[in-house]
Amino acid sequence: MGQPKSLKQIEQRFSTATLDPALFSALEDSTAAKEACSLLVSHYLSTDSDAYNRVRQYLQTALTSGDYEKHPERLAGGVREESQKYARSAAFRSLVLEAYDYRCAASRLRYITPDYRYLVEAAHLVPFAESQDDRPTNGLALTPNLHWAMDSQLIAPGPDHRWHLSPAVDALVPDNRWLCELDGQPLVLPRDPRWQPDRDALAWRLDHLQR
Template structure:
């Protein structure tokens, strides 16, 4: 198939057109399919799709969510399930079942949920012609323009293009952070004030959450929802406002509760990477529950030992933030 064929396919996506639900901002159509395709274009731009298989990965979900929040209110969540499943009706997107699950996939319906779909498929493949077209930046740019111009109001065009640029820059920044962490032998404070905060934040988060495999460094919880949302966030040990340092070794993956207690100085680590809890946790009228049981536990570190936190960063947190009495 030619590029012109896929331009026509991208410009004529079948979408819900309930005008009571979808405003002029999304041209009175559900934006799920074009947003997922924008996210897929970003994965191609990152060279993340070296084979013709698009997995329902947390990275894809995160990029989809970033686009979603540009076009819908924060209170309105969008599920990647529906476009990932229903894009197969467009003719160029094909769900690839696990061996032996072909019959089960044939009778699957989205109301069964994303977890059920994940048990049935390896991911999605594209037409071979489309896959090879998307490996070139010129084709991606053209199809990105078609999606944005066709399905979104003019006032959103610049925002969506900017989000794509941020996604690309954040990926590049994350790769630079990893490279420097593996090549620089001593601690260094990198001045990156010229990098936009959205790029820094997304790039740092990408490195930390993946390095810790979505697991909290203090309590060990690892929860990924069926639609790919994670329970952990990326936390700086020495805050960015103080250190201006996004080195992964100045970071931890922490769940929301542990992140708060760490920032409040109620937990920290020893130089031997053991959890220390503040006496303030147990002071009246607190009911700290399981938090006290973390004392003495080892830090649950990154899968790559080279990204283990700097001792000097841990020491700074213990001396400057932690309430030792």
């Protein structure tokens, strides 16, 4: 059987894979995983430079992101390289969504498609540009519309673990009902207390609510 000559051929040959337990254990070591990935990419994609570069870049980001997920304390502080930014962003998203079990922290909505796409997004409490903090305690899982509403300072989660509505939102306008109904509602919290939102980050959000 000849070697696949493109990424498409590999995707056609392999839809799922099961690793031997011993191999899985060995690949838990990040150095071993990086070496294995490098060997596989070089072996199967050496004749397709475009696929080779895309898969290599993807694996580098995925492996670095995996390291961050194992050590979330490293997700705070300045970003030195663009690749580090992508890896940290991916780790932040993964950790936050998993912490909230893919459920919106405001509406409680949850939906996962068969191909593992989610209704919610990972939203920073204190924006990354200001905090340089990608730790999951600086994040919430929110549906896109409520993510936008929070970043627009129309709603805010407070240290009291409740949602607060900006006085700028006119409650007499029927179209604003979806926001008004959140006022005073409890914030959905992760089951694991390690990932519950940081009190100072919640206070920051409440302080920046439109008045």
